[in-house]
Amino acid sequence: MDEDQLVERCKTGDGDAFRELLERHQALFFGLAQRITGHREDALDAMQDSCVKAWGAIGGLQGGSFKSWMSTIVARTALDRVRARRPATPLETDLGVIPLPDPRPGPETHALAHQRVEMIESALAQLSPDHRAIVLMRDLSGLSYEEIAEGLGVPLGTVRSRLARARMALQQELLQRDPGILEALG
Secondary structure (H helix, E strand, C coil), rough: CCCCHHHHHHHHHHHHHHHHHHHHHHHHHHHHHHHHHCCCCHHHHHHHHHHHHHHHHHHHHHCCCCHHHHHHHHHHHHHHHHHCCCCCCCCCCCCCCCCCCCCCHHHHHHHHHHHHHHHHHHHHHCHHHHHHHHHHHHHHHCCHHHHHHHHHHHCHEEEEHHHHHHHHHHHHHEEEEEECCHHHHH
C-alpha cells in the first residue's frame, strides 16, 4: 500500500496504517530527534509526544508527504524539549557509528570514519538548538525550504538565513577541530 493510501486509512482511525507509516521512516524520525536533543531518552520522549500529536492531527494532513509532515512535528517537538531544559549545557551524544558506504572497509578506514562522525556530531552539538534543528531538517531529513518554513512557522527568508548561519557556524566548529576536515569530507 502506498503512503497516500495509508494516510487516508489513518484519517478513518486505522491505527495499524499509522503504525506502518511510522515504521517506514522510524530511523529517520528517531535520528532527527536524537540529533536535535542530543540525548537518547529525550529523543524517545520527543518521538512519543510527536506520535501522539501526529495521530491527533492526521486528519488535517492535506496532500504532501507524510515523511515531511512528520519530520516537522518531530523537529518541533524535539526543539521544545531542548528549550524546556535550558539553561543549555554542552550536549552529550550517545549515537553509534554511522554505517560506512564501503561494505568492506579496513580498520584504518573504519577508525578514521568513526573519528569524523564523532567530530561532526560534536560540532553539531555546539550549535544552538534552532541552528542544529534547521541543519538536520534540511541536510538529514531532506526537507525543502518551504517545508521547513511551514513546519517551524517562520518566513522562507528566515529559513534561508538561519541555514546559512548554521552551516557557517558548523563549518567553523569543524575547522577548529581539524583544519583539513572539510577537504577530507569533500
